[in-house]
Amino acid sequence: MVTTKNAITKYGNLPESARTVPLSDKQLPPEIRTRCIASLMILKNALILGGIDPQLNFLETPNVRREEDELIKGYAVVSSHLFNKSAIDHPKYKDKIYISDPVLEDGQFEKGIFCLPGNHKVLNSRSLDDLKKAGKPLVGIHWSNESDTLAGLGIKEMEKGPTMDCIFRMINAGRADWVPLGFHNSKDLSVQRDGITLVPVKGIKIALTESRHFIVSKGHPDGKRIFEALQKGIKIMRENGLITQLLTQGGFHCRATKDWKIINSENVIAIK
Known part of the structure; x- marks a missing residue:
């Protein structure tokens, strides 16, 4: 897995109890409270539900854009961060990466x-x-x-x-x-x-007016297997509400600002 130093550090600081998957939709570990950890745990949990026991070996990069480069080269199989649609739905990536189903829909972030x-x-x-x-x-x-x-x-x-x-x-x-x-x-x-x-x-x-997705390397030997498991797990987590719970606890959604005015609401395709 390729990710940033910040995400690696925050994951390393989690107690072992917070790293356990599959996660329960009844009570999430309170330590999962930042966006980078929420997306990483969505990824890890989805893989488990999709039939793969992920042994996380991190490849560190200085920023999220470098994560794309490492995946394109096949040096890593998946990124722990979520990418907005326009950044990855590009002809130069067509034969290089798999794009997961949306984890965040248009307007949700x-x-x-x-x-x-x-x-x-x-x-x-x-x-x-x-x-x-x-x-x-x-x-x-x-x-x-x-x-x-x-x-x-x-x-x-x-x-x-x-x-x-x-x-x-x-x-x-x-x-x-x-x-x-x-x-x-x-x-x-x-x-x-x-x-x-x-x-x-x-x-x-x-x-924000774009959906966000995980990306998986087509050049990595485990890419197809990881992608298929990820897609299966995302569907299960979407249906049982766990994705929404993790996104909320991680800060993609905020209960305290639920009633605040969205000043670009006319430009958002769908707010869910």
């Missing part, structure tokens, strides 16, 4: 508008027009889904950062005013990184 706690101009935004006037957004250089979503709202000027650490530092330094981030299930919904705290604008959020 919601993100908040995060800024520094003292940026009251952004924090006082209650609509898209307010947000446009409040300042410049920042996205990651590989965040094509977020960039396209913001562009669809008429936001053309964006700063871009290479890593999440850089993004937090750029916001802190005033290079940009806000960044779309997934919600964390902390009590105040704040997120911290490298000593920098960002908080969400209350009451508004965006829904």
Whole structure:
């Protein structure tokens, strides 16, 4: 399996009880509470349900885009991260990777508008027009889904950062005013990184306008077997509600922001 150092570290910090699969839809381990761990455990659980006992051997990469490269070359069989449809549904990948059924449907991955706690101009935004006037957004250089979503709202000027650490530092330094981030299930919904705290604008959020999928290498000798098991397991987990539970606990969905206004709802194909 290919994944990032961050995911490997977080998985390594899980107690053994939280790594056990198959998971029960009655009670999920509370330690599964970040997006990278939720997607990894969806993958691991789906493989078990599909008939494969996964022995996780990690190939570390510096970022998610490098995961694609390793899979295309056949150096790894599957990635633990979820990829948005446009990034992988491309002719150059057609004979290189298998694409799983959607784990996140169009519009299901919601993100908040995060800024520094003292940026009251952004924090006082209650609509898209307010947000446009409040300042410049920042996205990651590989965040094509977020960039396209913001562009669809008429936001053309964006700063871009290479890593999440850089993004937090750029916001802190005033290079940009806000960044779309997934919600964390902390009590105040704040997120911290490298000593920098960002908080969400209350009451508004965006829904990303693409589905997200696992990808499996066609060049790896175990690729077809892994893909078929994964597809079977995803179907079972979809039917028993376990995928939704893991996505919610991991922060792809957030109960605390359920009633917040989606400012790009007209652009979302389907919100489920």
